Amino acid sequence: MAQACAVLSSVSSCRNDTLQSDQVMMLQVRHSALVHHQNHINLRRQKEKKKITVGIGVVRCHGGAATAAVEASESEEFDPKSFRKNLTRSKNYNRKGFGYKNEMLALMDKEYTSDLVKTLKENNNEFTWGDVTVKLAQSYGFCWGVERAVQIAYEARKQFPVEKIWITNEIIHNPTVNERLEEMDVHSIPVGNEGKRFDVVNKGDVVILPAFGASVHEMQLLSEKSVQIVDTTCPWVSKVWNTVEKHKQGEYTSIIHGKYSHEETIATASFAGTYIIVKNITEKFKNAVSKGFDPDVDLVKLGIANQTTMLKGETEEIGKLAEKTMMRRFGVENINKHFISFNTICDATQERQDAMDDLVKEKLDFILVVGGWNSSNTSHLQEIAELNGIPSYWIDNEQRIGPGNKISFKLNHGELVEKDQWLPAGPITIGVTSGASTPDKVIEDALKRIFEIKREEALQAA
Secondary structure: OHHHHHHHHHHHHOOOOOOOHHHHHHHHHHHHHHHHHHHHHHHHHHHHHHOOOOOEEEEEOHHHOEEEEEOOOOOOOOOHHHHHHHHHOOOOEEOOOOOOHHHHHHHHHHHHOOHHHHHHHHOOOEEEEOOEEEEEOOOOOOOHHHHHHHHHHHHHHHHOOOOOEEEOOOOOOOHHHHHHHHHOOEEEOOEEOOEEOHHHOOOOOEEEEOOOOOOHHHHHHHHHOOOEEEEOOOHHHHHHHHHHHHHHHOOOEEEEEOOOOOHHHHHHHHHOOOEEEEOOOOOOOOOOEOOOOOHHHHOOOEEEEEOOOOOHHHHHHHHHHHHHHHHHHHOHHHHHHHEEEOOOOOHHHHHHHHHHHHHOOOOOOEEEEEOOOOOHHHHHHHHHHHHOOOOEEEEOOHHHEOOOOEEEEEOOOOOEEEEEOOOOOOOEEEEEEEOOOOOHHHHHHHHHHHHHHHHHHHHHHO
């Protein structure tokens, strides 16, 4: 801990000076890593005294939030990549569906598409209904990976009509779709005080892994239970896993740009070797580092990876600071030995963010952002509107609008807000976008609520 105190002292002594942002970043990383390293040593000593055997554990994050994970083994011989490769070849594993693709896509089209959104697309993403002109972002809504995940989940229900079907997390972050799966008797793994209750899963059951993926330790537990695994993990997420595997092979520490309580980031960390999870460039880290992290050893070679739904600009900023720090420490001529970076932001995420950047330039009264309130990619669409000073309302479904001229919406940082008389009087022009997990039908239902309020306004004025 003496080292940690020294780092704290150096930060304190520099408070009145101007520190380079990369220096601040690395000091924060180093201090937090040292604290975590010391905590790990203390915990290991306690375990040695009590002779504790690790089984199912819990990954705890800031604010007391807990996300279940299963620690496979404390042996360093366990190879997540080899395990997953063997799992994908087993007879109890499926990630391609069961031959009902066209049938399920037709069903999804019936349940989730929108004639209103179709009208917008046929008219260059702009149309006027009464006093309301709607401008739809050029890229919005369901992405290919989300559509694929839902399609395979629907196929699983048809393939296994009487079997018990579980899912390790929400298939995607959209309440409409998740409620539909519940109606189809797809059950969420219950969560208790100690994390997920995998004991409810029995041999012969079917378990769906969601679009975000699952930790390698959860996969191992399910494999040992001899269940049928239906893997809907988005290929873009798998690409990130391959990236951190490359880091591990080259003995690089993975700086994972993501939200450390998010299912995708938890899964990615489980495939990484040594890692640090960074939400943004100013965040101080506490428990978001790998077990046994040693800052004297593990901050020498760095690689960048990210949760696929983060802001690309933030990932690039974090990467540039890390690269700049490595250059200063080891010299420009040695940078390739100490820093590597691959772009793992998914195309759909980037396209929706780029479209939002264009939408905020339009002349609008406000922007309606539609998507699950726990959706990371949707939160960043709201963030773009807020950063540009555009009035914006992030709702997860049409029920947040009304009764009357009232709305309940969420801000990017999580605050839930209620506002009366939110729709301006008279003709209005509104921008609309939606997250990659949001069906077009949800957009339509929200817009119909707005049309209803404006029609009532017109009747009262007549």
